[in-house]
Amino acid sequence: MSRPPGERTGPLVDLRVIDMSTVLAGPNCARYLADFGADVIKVERPGGDSLRNMAWRDPRDGEGLWWKLVNRNKRTVVLDVKDNADHATLLRLLDEADVLVENSRPGTLERLGLGPDVLLARNPKLVITRVSGFGQDGPYASRAGFATIAEAMSGLVALSGEPEGQPLLPPVALTDEVTGLSAAFATMVALHSGVGQVVDANLLETMFHMMGPLASLFAVTGEQQPRLGAGLPYTVPRGTYQCNDGKWVAASTSSDSVAARVMELLGVGDDVRFTTFAGRTEHRTDLEAIMTAWCAARTQAEVVEAFTAADAAIGPVLDMAEIASDPHYAQRGTIETVPDGLGGTPMQSVIARLSATPGSIRWAGRALNADGAEVAASGWDSPSD
Structure with a gap:
């Protein structure tokens, strides 16, 4: 050999x-x-x-x-x-x-x-x-x-x-x-x-x-994190959302400042229900519906562009074919x-x-x-x- x-x-x-x-x-x-x-x-x-x-x-x-x-x-x-x-x-x-x-x-x-x-x-x-x-x-x-x-x-x-x-x-x-x-x-x-x-x-x-702290959470409060699909119990909106071209995006608002910018983007910046983590969590169903409808009215590229311009956390859901031609992967030599x-x-x-x-x-x-x-x-x- x-x-x-x-x-x-x-x-x-x-x-x-x-x-x-x-x-x-x-x-x-x-x-x-x-x-x-x-x-x-x-x-x-x-x-x-x-x-x-x-x-x-x-x-x-x-x-x-x-x-x-x-x-x-x-x-x-x-x-x-x-x-x-x-x-x-x-x-x-x-x-x-x-x-x-x-x-x-x-x-x-x-x-x-x-x-x-x-x-x-x-x-x-x-x-x-x-x-x-x-x-x-x-x-x-x-x-x-x-x-x-x-x-x-x-x-x-x-x-x-x-x-x-x-x-x-x-x-x-x-x-x-x-x-x-x-x-x-x-x-x-x-x-x-x-x-x-x-x-x-x-x-x-x-x-x-x-x-993470889920073992501590149960030990000190008896609470367990629920199953929420792509969601998290403490961050809303957070998940994957389908756009009107059939493609998907993933978004997160795990920072208060980012969440505020996303609320402005969604047109609900003045809605008192969504100004705090606790409020957004309490009104999860309403806010997720707003986010879902907002993405569904736009293409994936439009959603990503708008979120990026607002300095909010967003990313397209990529499969291996898309990764193979993605410019960031290419330039980094990933x-x-x-x-x-x-x-x-x-x-x-x-x-x-x-x-x-x-x-x-x-x-x-x-x-x-x-x-x-x-x-x-x-x-x-x-x-x-």
């Missing part, structure tokens, strides 16, 4: 990471480190990570599009950790690694002879990031961890959907993406501490943190074409921009065991070493 293209650069260029995780949340954590220069070796079981075969495939080479995105910038190696020789190879790599990312059910590493007690005794500086569904302990720890379950049990799904309708799940892998970010953040905090340790990151508590020998694969660029030490995308997710021979022969030696 050919070596990965592109020189590895970035603020984490000295960081060595073993990614033993599968599918999404754990691999996302390792991907964020790789995007900023870390040398990430993706260790797959024989047959490969099931993410390779999930959902859509690139018709040019048959590879999974999820795989190309989530495992970009990583070297790929197949190791059977139940095989003595492969087990020894993995331990040698971990002896010199800075981070291990894994997302097996709690107890699995221990049964394989790779528990934190073993690894930290061999490499006291190692940060072991364990991504699971429910955490490393507690009554649910041994359950299979899936984003759908975390979304249901975190409070998110109870809030999502129409008031009298079905609770709705997110239509994207929201929990896996957010947990990857929080796990990467926690990993960097652990590394900054200079102390080898275990990072316990999980899907449920990550999404629970996304609920979608980047990654070299892959096929003319390039467009995907999201690096998630955050550092002015002095930026990250970069050097290659998309590679073929199964693409770097196996090289890693077996030279360990951590990589093209930039």
